[in-house]
Amino acid sequence: QSPEAARLSAEDISPSSNGPRDDDPDDPDDLFAEATEEVSLDSPERQPILSDGPSPAITPVTISPRVDVFDRSPDLVKHRLSSCDGMNAYMVYKVMTKTSLSIFSRDEVCVKRRFSDFLGLHSKLASKYMHMGYIVPPAPEKSIVGMTKVKVGKEDLSSVEFVEKRRSALERYLLRTVKHPALLKDPDVLQFLESSELPRAVSTQALSGAGILRMVNKAADAVNKMTIKMNESDAWFEEKQQQFENLDVQLRKLHASVESLVYHRKELSVNTASFAKSAAMLGNSEDHTALSRALSQLAEVEEKIDQLHQDQSYADFYLISELLGDYVRLITAVKGVFDQRMKAWAKWQDAQVMLQRKREAEAKLQYASKPDKLQQATDEIREWEGKVQQGERDFEQISKNIRREVGRFEKDRVKDFRVVIMKYLESLVHTQQQLIKYWEAFLPEAKAIA
Amino acid sequence: MMQEGLDDGPDFLSEEDRGPRAVNVDLQTDATLQVDISDALSERDKVKFTVHTKSTLPNFKQNEFSVVRQHEEFIWLHDSFVENEEYAGYIIPPAPPRPDFDASREKLQKLGEGEGSMTKEEFTKMKQELEAEYLAIFKKTVAMHEVFLCRVAAHPVLRKDLNFHVFLEYNQDLSVRGKNKKEKLEDFFKNVVKSADGVLVAGVKDVDDFFEHEKTFLLEYHNRVKEASAKSDRKIRSHKNAADDINRIASTLYTLGTQDSTDLCKFFLKVSELFEKTRKIEARVAADEDLKLADLLKYYLRESQAAKDLLYRRGRALVDYENANKALDKARAKNKDVLQAETTQQVCCQKFEKISESAKQELIDFKTRRVAAFRKNLVELAELELKHAKGNLQLLQSCLGVLKGDT
Numbered sequence: 001q002s003p004e005a006a007r008l009s010a011e012d013i014s015p016s017s018n019g020p021r022d023d024d025p026d027d028p029d030d031l032f033a034e035a036t037e038e039v040s041l042d043s044p045e046r047q048p049i050l051s052d053g054p055s056p057a058i059t060p061v062t063i064s065p066r067v068d069v070f071d072r073s074p075d076l077v078k079h080r081l082s083s084c085d086g087m088n089a090y091m092v093y094k095v096m097t098k099t100s101l102s103i104f105s106r107d108e109v110c111v112k113r114r115f116s117d118f119l120g121l122h123s124k125l126a127s128k129y130m131h132m133g134y135i136v137p138p139a140p141e142k143s144i145v146g147m148t149k150v151k152v153g154k155e156d157l158s159s160v161e162f163v164e165k166r167r168s169a170l171e172r173y174l175l176r177t178v179k180h181p182a183l184l185k186d187p188d189v190l191q192f193l194e195s196s197e198l199p200r201a202v203s204t205q206a207l208s209g210a211g212i213l214r215m216v217n218k219a220a221d222a223v224n225k226m227t228i229k230m231n232e233s234d235a236w237f238e239e240k241q242q243q244f245e246n247l248d249v250q251l252r253k254l255h256a257s258v259e260s261l262v263y264h265r266k267e268l269s270v271n272t273a274s275f276a277k278s279a280a281m282l283g284n285s286e287d288h289t290a291l292s293r294a295l296s297q298l299a300e301v302e303e304k305i306d307q308l309h310q311d312q313s314y315a316d317f318y319l320i321s322e323l324l325g326d327y328v329r330l331i332t333a334v335k336g337v338f339d340q341r342m343k344a345w346a347k348w349q350d351a352q353v354m355l356q357r358k359r360e361a362e363a364k365l366q367y368a369s370k371p372d373k374l375q376q377a378t379d380e381i382r383e384w385e386g387k388v389q390q391g392e393r394d395f396e397q398i399s400k401n402i403r404r405e406v407g408r409f410e411k412d413r414v415k416d417f418r419v420v421i422m423k424y425l426e427s428l429v430h431t432q433q434q435l436i437k438y439w440e441a442f443l444p445e446a447k448a449i450a
Numbered sequence: 451m452m453q454e455g456l457d458d459g460p461d462f463l464s465e466e467d468r469g470p471r472a473v474n475v476d477l478q479t480d481a482t483l484q485v486d487i488s489d490a491l492s493e494r495d496k497v498k499f500t501v502h503t504k505s506t507l508p509n510f511k512q513n514e515f516s517v518v519r520q521h522e523e524f525i526w527l528h529d530s531f532v533e534n535e536e537y538a539g540y541i542i543p544p545a546p547p548r549p550d551f552d553a554s555r556e557k558l559q560k561l562g563e564g565e566g567s568m569t570k571e572e573f574t575k576m577k578q579e580l581e582a583e584y585l586a587i588f589k590k591t592v593a594m595h596e597v598f599l600c601r602v603a604a605h606p607v608l609r610k611d612l613n614f615h616v617f618l619e620y621n622q623d624l625s626v627r628g629k630n631k632k633e634k635l636e637d638f639f640k641n642v643v644k645s646a647d648g649v650l651v652a653g654v655k656d657v658d659d660f661f662e663h664e665k666t667f668l669l670e671y672h673n674r675v676k677e678a679s680a681k682s683d684r685k686i687r688s689h690k691n692a693a694d695d696i697n698r699i700a701s702t703l704y705t706l707g708t709q710d711s712t713d714l715c716k717f718f719l720k721v722s723e724l725f726e727k728t729r730k731i732e733a734r735v736a737a738d739e740d741l742k743l744a745d746l747l748k749y750y751l752r753e754s755q756a757a758k759d760l761l762y763r764r765g766r767a768l769v770d771y772e773n774a775n776k777a778l779d780k781a782r783a784k785n786k787d788v789l790q791a792e793t794t795q796q797v798c799c800q801k802f803e804k805i806s807e808s809a810k811q812e813l814i815d816f817k818t819r820r821v822a823a824f825r826k827n828l829v830e831l832a833e834l835e836l837k838h839a840k841g842n843l844q845l846l847q848s849c850l851g852v853l854k855g856d857t
Contacts, residue, residue: 246709254702261695268688275681282674287667288821294828414712418853421721425850428728432843439835446828449821 091115091163093170097193103185109194115142117198118170124188125177130333131340133401135409136183137176138329140169168318172326179412230345234399240406241338248331255324262317269309276302290449297445301438308434315427323420327413334409341398348391355384482506485603485618487596488516492588496520497549499595503618509610510619517621521548524595526626527602530613538763538801539808540608541816543601544752546594554584572701579697579733586737590745597749656768658806664813665761672754679747686744689736693729700725717853724849728842735838742831750820757816764809767802774798 096110122139129136143162178184178193192198232238276299283295362377482505489500502516528545531537558580565573602608617624656662700722707718774795781791 243709243711247706250702250706250709254699254706257695257698257702261692261699264688264691264695268685268692271681271685271688275678275685278674278678278681282671282678285667285670285674287663287671288817291821291824294824298828410712414714417714418717421717422850422853425721425724425846425853429843429846429850432839432846435839436836436843439832439839443829443832443836446825446832449825449828 091166093167095174095193101184103190105194111193111196111198113192113198115166115170117192118173120198121177121188121192122173125183125186128186128188129182130336131344131398133337133340133398133405134180134182135330135333135337135405137173137180138333139173140166141329165322169322169326172322176326176330180408230342236403237338237341237399241335244331244334244338248328248335251324251328251331255321255328258316258321258324262313262321265309265313265316269306269313272302272306272309276300276306288449294445294449297442301442304438305435308431312427312431315424319420319424319427323416327416330409334406337402337405341395341402344391344395344398348388348395351384351387351391355381355388358384483603483609485596485599487592487599490588490592492549492551497588497591499592501599501618509615515619515621517618519617519624521546521595523617523624523626524598526624527613527617528598531602531608531611532759534611537608538767539760539805539812540605541753541756541760541812543598543605543608544749544756546591546598549587549591551584551587554580554587558584569701569705571704575697575701590741594749660810661761661764661806664757668754668758668761672751672758675747675751675754679744679751682739682744682747686736686740689739690733693732693736696725696729696732700729716856720849720853724845727845731838731842731845735835738834738838739831742827742834746823746827750823753816753820757813760809760812764802764805767798767805771795771798771802 092112092114094110095113096108097104098108100107119139119142122136126136143166174193177189183189279295279302280299283292283299286292286295358377358381362374362381365374365377368374484504486502487499488502491498491500497520499519499521500516501519502514503510504514506513525545528542531542558577561573561576561580568576602611602614608614656665703718703722703725707715707722709715710718774791774797778788778791778795781788
């Protein structure tokens with residue numbers, strides 16, 4: 001019985017999410033502007049995802065990769081895990097993608113990937129897109145302890161849970177990645193999902209999700225070392241940065257409380273089971289027949305309740321705790337993107353400073369009558385004028401991208417939290433309904449004690 | 451600290467707990483002697499109980515009167531029953547446990563120290579909860595002291611005890627100090643000897659089937675109740691911890707709700723409100739389980755020990771009787787000190803028979819009380835669990851309805 005993982009697939013369709021678009025319809029680069037829209041099945045104005053002449057028949061399922069643990073099937077991994085010493089074994093995940101998009105060669109494809117492959121994908125995407133202001137979803141964290149237990153062949157509950165936790169995290173990572181319109185058409189993503197062989201990701205030590213963000217966020221250090229503080233002419237950016245800062249603090253706090261709840265709920269389940277046993281023993285030793293039976297019934301009720309607590313704790317974890325963990329990491333990526341903008345601004349400023357210097361140098365050479373050097377200086381001025389223009393263009397482009405990205409991000413955030421929290425509330429409803437059932441069955445037993 | 455009349459103050463316990471607090475004992479109260487604790491005062495390191503008596507018995511000077519007693523005086527009274535040979539054949543009502551506010555006080559202190567690290571709302575909320583917890587412990591200790599007195603008052607023989615009347619009526623301090631180190635050590639050794647004896651006595655198979663059965667039953671039952679009591683305490687603690695987590699989650703959701711720039715702000719505020727309410731219900735569930743189940747088990751742990759003590763005393767008397775028999779036989783064989791041996795044997799025989807007779811009735815009453823108390827508490831537990839689950843369900847469903855409607 002596997003716990004229900006949060007499926008954040010792009011196939012969730014709700015008519016309510018047609019809101020005002022943040023993306024720019026005039027932007028020719030953004031072919032996938034419409035791909036971010038969830039449109040109701042009944043809506044007549046649905047656009048083809050990729051129109052190139054006559055549009056193909058539309059189905060609402062654009063793409064839904066699923067990640068499964070591969071060791072269910074007998075070959076490869078089982079062999080690896082049992083033969084050589086544990087530490088060299090590795091877990092393989094089966095990635096199954098169903099899609100109707102024509103950029104894919106088949107509409108159903110299944111590949112095997114290792115954890116390091118996912119990290120490799122993320123590092124490529126981060127290095128390609130973060131400096132342009134795209135929010136690249138972070139990959140799941142490495143966990144040496146958890147994985148070691150699995151490799152050493154520990155069959156206990158905690159390693160089973162670990163594998164499931166990781167599988168679920170990898171699936172969410174992929175779903176978020178393909179939901180991003182630019183990333184979806186990236187060749188590395190396509191290759192990851194489709195090709196049967198993937199070049200091994202190099203030196204995964206450095207490629208943990210956090211490691212990548214740290215590398216890319218060296219921009220943050222650069223920003224701190226900037227002698228000229230950025231003149232924020234755009235209040236939107238200042239406001240947004242502050243909001244994300246606040247959100248970060250609160251989400252981390254919430255995450256910590258939820259993790260505590262998961263732990264205590266598990267503890268409650270264990271203690272309830274333990275109490276149930278002791279109640280059964282007490283019932284056995286009670287010499288009044290009716291009371292003895294009632295106590296046994298109580299023990300049974302408590303045993304069922306223990307299972308309820310356990311299930312609820314799974315829901316606490318897989319629905320809420322993991323969502324919060326994902327968003328804490330996502331917001332780090334968002335902050336990284338803002339830092340990239342500052343880096344771009346710094347680069348532009350530096351170019352302007354350099355241009356100024358070159359102009360001054362040229363002016364000096366005017367009076368030195370060295371025609372070769374003068375020509376060189378003039379050339380350099382032209383070069384740096386170009387760089388200044390490029391710097392300004394880059395800065396404006398990244399600013400525009402960030403505005404659009406943040407709009408998309410916020411829309412997704414609203415939907416994610418709404419969907420997940422509602423699901424969670426429904427799990428709580430179910431728990432209470434079961435409790436009522438159990439106690440209603442017990443009450444007449446208690447009353448029957450004569 | 452807190453000066454509290456028991457019937458005012460926040461209603462932390464369920465409504466069913468007002469009124470006669472002898473929830474675990476189901477006693478018949480009669481008009482000739484009614485005892486209750488009408489008030490209690492918690493001071494720095496002691497609790498002062500106002501013991502209120504209403505009686506038509508001629509032994510007392512007035513028909514209604516009150517005195518103030520502390521925990522040590524209850525213990526003095528209990529110990530005087532235990533040491534009284536006349537009462538060897540009765541189950542001595544177990545002494546109430548010492549009032550223990552240490553844990554609660556520590557938490558309040560920690561809260562005070564951590565005041566700077568949390569928001570004003572969080573601080574006020576936690577303070578209210580800790581105060582409610584303090585109040586609950588307070589109410590419990592009062593109930594346990596009251597149950598002890600009620601059991602004594604309901605017992606046909608013990609209610610006539612002179613020490614008991616002094617306890618109820620004498621309006622000065624009884625000057626019973628707590629045991630000093632020497633006395634505590636003496637007690638310790640007495641208990642060690644008793645346990646060794648207990649094993650000895652338990653080993654002797656009883657001719658009487660009733661007592662043999664009771665012995666086997668009580669030994670096992672006592673251990674099982676101990677287990678169940680410990681496990682239920684742990685379970686309830688986990689439950690309280692989970693409720694505390696939900697409290698923190700509700701607070702953080704509230705902050706998120708006030709800060710968020712998207713539509714989520716209203717969403718978070720509503721969910722925060724929901725969790726505030728469900729958390730209160732969860733806390734009540736834990737409290738009710740504590741009251742109806744944990745306290746019940748704790749009480750019967752003490753009562754089953756008292757019943758075991760009775761069996762031990764009877765067993766001791768039986769051994770004495772058998773030894774006296776042997777001594778008499780020896781004396782007759784040697785024809786020396788026969789009269790003395792006969793007298794001793796008579797005394798032992800009478801003592802043993804007296805204890806056996808009253809012990810039988812006591813053990814039967816014990817069973818009756820036990821079954822009634824468990825029935826009452828299990829029924830009330832189930833009813834409360836249902837009430838709370840239904841309340842929770844209603845809150846959750848109505849919130850879900852509102853949230854779905856908003857989208």
